[in-house]
Amino acid sequence: MSIKTPKLTVVGAGPGDVDLITVKAIKVLKTADVVLYDALVNEELLDFINPKAELIFVGKRRGCYRYQQEQINELIVARAKTHGHVVRLKGGDPFIFGRxxxxxxxAANFGIETAMVPGISSSLAVPAYQNIPLTKRGSAESFWVITGTTKDHKLSNDVALAAKSNATIVVLMGMGKLxxxxxxFQQENKNDLPVAIIQNGTRTNEKxxxxxxxxxxxxxxxxxxSxxxxxxxxxxxxxxxxxxNVQEEYAKALID
Incomplete structure (x- = not known):
């Protein structure tokens, strides 16, 4: 039996819609020996994984922590050394508040080779699915993507700074701090500023x-x-x- 080279590939699963995972991500899943996946990953994506791979659900959602982060880190290293290629499948993009x-x-501290496959971030895709552009001429020249809850379980100070700007503000993991x-924003006299809350974005149960x-x-x-x-x-x-409204007016014009 040949000894496999320990390797970790961190893969972005996208925001929820199965079709929004990348071709490269699917190719990597087919080569996995072990896959550790989060609660926000659409389980339909598990069908793309090498059928011989070990699947480990590691939780990682507010109120759902099957494994603590330290345990996940140790599990990655242990499985890489015993099994070979570990794929860490994470919702959205792993480098945007994905740890x-x-x-x-x-893993690199233990001499394990690492690679990363970017995913489509929910911060971009979820508003887009609701026809909300993060930038639009005359409305927003920039956008902020901010975590709603910091490591200390407090609201990020950046939200207060963002509230003073004219940028579009996207807050992830912020419902508990709404x-x-x-x-x-009220303190900045932005009482009438439009707000959208999108739950389970890009999924069939979106609200x-x-x-x-x-x-x-x-x-x-x-x-x-919620x-x-x-x-x-x-x-x-x-x-x-x-x-x-534009689409409705156009449809009316066709009827008339």
Whole structure:
């Protein structure tokens, strides 16, 4: 029996829709000896994995921690040494609040070869699926992608800085801090700024709430929106309704 070279490949699974995983990611999954996957990964993607590979569910969602991060790091190293090619399959893009870089660094400290396959980030794809562009001429010249909850379980200070800008703000993992986020934007007199909350983005069970800084908390309550969800704040949120109106007017014109 030949000894396999220990290797870690961190792979982005995309935001949820199975079709949004990359061709390169699928190729890598077919070569895996072990796959460690997260709660946010669509389980339909497991069908693309080498049928002989060991599959290990490691959780990683708010309130769902089957393994702590330190245990995941150690599991990667242990399986790489005993099995060969370990694929760490993570939702979205592993380098955008996915801790993929930490896992690669930990493995590299044990002499394990590492590689990374980028994924389509939910911060971009989820708003796009709802016809919300993060940039649009006349509405936003830039965008911020911010974690809603830091390592210390507090709201990132960057949200307060972003609230002072004219940029589109995308907050990941921020539903538990939504009231704090709203307050920061109200303090900047942005009460009427459009807000979108998108739960289970790009999936078949997607839910959307559209409002303003002043109304979004009530909308979240009434529509029972919760994690996993993305918060989008900015004038670009209005593009969704503008596009729908244009399409409706065009359809009416055809009938007339």
């Amino acid at each position: 993929g870089a930490e896992e690669m660094e930990f 009231a704090e986020i709203v307050k920061l 959307v709430g559209i409002g303003t800084v002043d109304t979004i908390l009530e909308i979240v309550k009434n529509q029972e929106l 994690n996993p969800a993305i918060i989008v704040l900015g004038e670009v949120v209005n593009h969704r309704a503008i596009l729908a």
